[in-house]
Amino acid sequence: MIVDATFFALAVPAVLLSGISKGGLSGLGALAVPMLTLVIPPGEAAGLMLPILCLMDLFGLWAYRGTWSREQMKVLLLGALIGIGVGVLAFGHLNDNAVRAMIGVIAILFSINQWLKPLLQRKLAEAPPPSAAKGLFWSGVSGFTSFLAHAGGPPILIYLLPQRMEKMLLAGTTVVFFGVVNFVKLIPYFWLGQLSGGNLTTSLMLAPLAPIGIWMGVWLTKRVSEALFYRVSFSLLFLAGLKLLYDGLA
Template sequence: MITDAVFYAIAIPAVLLSGISKGGLSGLGALAVPMMALVISPAQAAGLMLPILCLMDLFGLWAYRKTWSRSQMRVLLPGSLMGIGIGVLAFGHLNDDAVRVLIGLIAVLFSINQWLKPLLQQQLLEASPPSGAKGLFWSGVAGFTSFVAHAGGPPVLIYLLPLRMEKMLLAGTTVMFFGVVNYVKLIPYFWLGQLNMANVSTSLALAPLAPIGIWMGVWLTKRVSEKLFYRVSFFMLFLAGVKLLYDGMTGLGAI
């Protein structure tokens, strides 16, 4: 079990941010592994976060058990399973920093594109039509990035946010989606040795923070206006992208 006080000073807010993301304000969850990777290896950070995420999913799935889009889940799940499969096959051959740069670049460019559109006030109210091809592609990217760094939020939000679903329906759909994805990931994580005793014992120490973070996320999601909800979601997506991009480029020696 990790006993370093500096680790817990970073891990505690990281777990709370993941809980808030699971509670509905999607985007913050992508910051957890990069934050922990400041003091431990990215692989260990991903390994100890997965049991916590699965615990959070139980609370999130209960909170949103009646509020999620079945039609969108039918689009998203097949792609996510393919993405996880690619992640399993590529395990050990991946450059963590290159993956961070890719995820971060996608998230940042998408957020900036939304902000620079003309007549932003009106366009925030317009919805894009659902697309099976786009949903399959972005959920595949989300499955892959979720497997390697628990950073599937930005890719799946790139598909879901333009649909302009009702805020609680969007929150419930993302919670349901990542609930399934995370429990599927338990199998390859165990097989690849990522669920070792050091990671699991540290996860148990951080586990009491899971319901607190979930409650904070649900409380915030229910009380903010729909327009503010989308503005905050895009901003969180941007912040997650900047963090991932900076960490990846730093690791690659580009900055």
Template sequence: MTFIDDPIFYVAAIPAMLIIGISKGGFAGTLGMLGVPLVTLVIPPVQAAAIILPILCLMDIFGLIAYRRGADWKNLWCMLPGAVTGIFIGALLFKYLNDDIVRLLVGSVAVLFTLNHWLKPAIKQQVAGRSFIKGSFWGSISGFTSFVAHAGGPPLQFYMLPQKINKTLFVGTSVWFFFVVNYVKLIPYTYLGQFSSENLGTSLLLLPLAPIGIWLGVRLHKLVPEELFYRFAYLMLFAVGLKLLFDAFNGLFGIF
């Protein structure tokens, strides 16, 4: 089994894996989207996604250990059928997808959603309830963007954040959601031939970072107050949206 032997790759990949682990272990996945682009700075996005997926799957197991009892099962029922549908739509369209178009769509919605939350009067910010229709819609978007770019965090946030549920229940629901999503993704990734010997060998080298990142995330989660958590979640969602828009415009038009 071979692996990537370029030291520059690991300069980007090691902090990226830790960031993803911290995000999954304590911040509902949003922060993890800042880690994925680091890897794509040094290798193609498709290869980066293939290397990262097995590590995500291991992180999901550690995440379940930490949050095995903390999940909103009714919300999961609303989201997961759509997520599985979105994954297989992504698989069917895989050969025709443009990574920058996906980044543009996800980044635009992330930025607009966050600005809407910040700018509208607080009196109108009513707590949303569960909805199978909304959950299925955003779940399908999350499944699709997770398949093509491991960018399923913002659509999940769009559905879950307005509900303002307890932060631990929020993170636990996210952990269970992406546990199912990532393991389902293994099927089309394998069928599409994404797990080459080099990709799997590189994943194996990076696997020890999975429990370290999750542990750091769990520790930070316990230290952060709930109000600060939601402020941080919206701020990170906005930052990720800007990063995705930057990458999209640069890739499509070479503006930056």
């Protein structure tokens, strides 16, 4: 079990940020593993966070029960399963930092592109319709990067945010998506030895923070305006991209 004070100084805010992300403000969750890798190896950080993420998913699934896009999920879950499968096959053969840097660049460029367009002043009807091909691609990338470093948020948001879904529907869709993805990941993580006894004990110590973070995220999502919600989402995506790029290069 990890007992280092510096670790817990980073782990507590990392878990809370993950909870806020699970509660609806997607984007912050991608910061958790990079924060932990400042003091522990990436593989250990990913294995430690997964049980906590699964616990958060239970609260998130209850909070957003019935509020998610079934039409979107048919495509997104198929792509995610493919991405997870590729991640399992690539485990141990890819540099985690290279993956972080790649996703960070994509997230940064996408955020800047959105800021340069007057999307927030457009009507919802002008948003692009769902695309099965794009949904499969980005959910596949999300499943892959989620398996490697729990960094699946930026890719799936790249696909979902431009569609200008109603804020609670968007939040619920991402909560259900990552809820399924994380519970599926438990199987290969156990098989690959990522869920060690020390990691599980440390995860148990941090587990009480899970419902607190979820509550904070749901509370914020319900109370901010739709325009502000999207501004915050794009900003969080940009910050997550910066953090991933920095850690990948450093």
